[in-house]
Amino acid sequence: MRPLDKVTVLSGPGPHSSASVQVRTEDGSWRRLGGLGQGWTELAASGVRADAMRLVWAQGAEPPAVHEMVPWFADAPAARMKLDRTTVDAEIGGRPVRVEAELEATRADAARGRMSAKAPKGIEAKTPGRVVLQRGGRLTAAVEISVPKDTPSGEYTVPVGFTVDGRTVRQQVTVRAYPRTTGQDLALGAAATSSADETDDFPASAVSDGDPSTRWSSPAEDGSWVQVDLGREERIGKVVLRWQDAYASGYRIMTSADGRTWSTAAVVRDGRGGTEQIRMDAPGTRYLRVQGVERATKYGYSLFSVEAFPVAD
Numbered sequence: 633m634r635p636l637d638k639v640t641v642l643s644g645p646g647p648h649s650s651a652s653v654q655v656r657t658e659d660g661s662w663r664r665l666g667g668l669g670q671g672w673t674e675l676a677a678s679g680v681r682a683d684a685m686r687l688v689w690a691q692g693a694e695p696p697a698v699h700e701m702v703p704w705f706a707d708a709p710a711a712r713m714k715l716d717r718t719t720v721d722a723e724i725g726g727r728p729v730r731v732e733a734e735l736e737a738t739r740a741d742a743a744r745g746r747m748s749a750k751a752p753k754g755i756e757a758k759t760p761g762r763v764v765l766q767r768g769g770r771l772t773a774a775v776e777i778s779v780p781k782d783t784p785s786g787e788y789t790v791p792v793g794f795t796v797d798g799r800t801v802r803q804q805v806t807v808r809a810y811p812r813t814t815g816q817d818l819a820l821g822a823a824a825t826s827s828a829d830e831t832d833d834f835p836a837s838a839v840s841d842g843d844p845s846t847r848w849s850s851p852a853e854d855g856s857w858v859q860v861d862l863g864r865e866e867r868i869g870k871v872v873l874r875w876q877d878a879y880a881s882g883y884r885i886m887t888s889a890d891g892r893t894w895s896t897a898a899v900v901r902d903g904r905g906g907t908e909q910i911r912m913d914a915p916g917t918r919y920l921r922v923q924g925v926e927r928a929t930k931y932g933y934s935l936f937s938v939e940a941f942p943v944a945d
């Protein structure tokens with residue numbers, strides 16, 4: 633049993649005897665909401681609790697052609713909201729990041745609502761505010777998230793809501809705030825080593841030689857890795873990987889000051905190959921390793937380059 637707001641019936645045109653639109657109420661009895669019109673009929677149900685609906689017409693009368701009967705429930709939210717991304721990387725002091733919210737009216741009425749985003753301290757979030765959706769309407773509204781320059785690195789949660797008639801549908805955005813980096817690739821020319829190379833034609837040194845045509849390839853083993861020695865400790869804010877077709881769907885960026893004790897600076901579980909930018913805040917990084925976890929293909933891993941950019945002062 634759910635409270636009904638309205639019932640819509642789509643029926644065929646043409647003459648038919650008048651039919652009655654009815655719903656079954658809590659005590660099992662049928663209540664008449666009104667008569668069936670031509671083509672399109674919408675009747676108010678005023679919140680009556682019901683679990684079934686039917687059309688009734690006189691015995692022997694010509695039956696109506698019924699295409700669809702739609703119950704509109706009064707306890708359903710007036711709108712749906714779906715964010716295109718629920719995790720975003722945002723540079724501290726950098727440009728705003730846009731998250732798009734798809735809003736859809738889900739009742740037999742226009743939805744007049746308000747979008748809100750409750751940004752925690754250190755994060756700014758802007759929404760369009762008032763939003764009007766026509767009946768059956770759908771539109772995309774942007775939430776702009778920015779991280780002012782003195783905000784510490786880290787993860788922040790921004791709840792986004794769309795409120796219509798006092799009911800709110802909600803989703804959250806996780807904002808990963810990362811420090812701004814310079815454009816200087818510290819891995820360029822760095823000594824590189826690997827767990828193993830597929831052949832001598834694809835050595836570890838190819839990831840840091842500055843030549844976009846050369847590449848390192850590993851044997852076909854998930855746990856393969858390649859690393860660069862930056863020569864001294866640096867605070868790394870961004871790593872850029874340029875994959876050949878044989879990429880990793882899962883991998884970690886590991887960092888170390890001495891090449892023996894390692895920390896995980898970033899975990900990637902949905903690697904897509906191509907050029908990937910991975911943000912982090914990894915001070916004390918002399919050695920930087922791309923540690924494979926899961927191969928995306930039957931081949932090993934193959935990287936044209938591993939680039940490491942330091943945090944800007």
Ligand SMILES: [Ca+2]
Binds near residue numbers: 841843844847936937
């Ligand atoms: Ca190369």
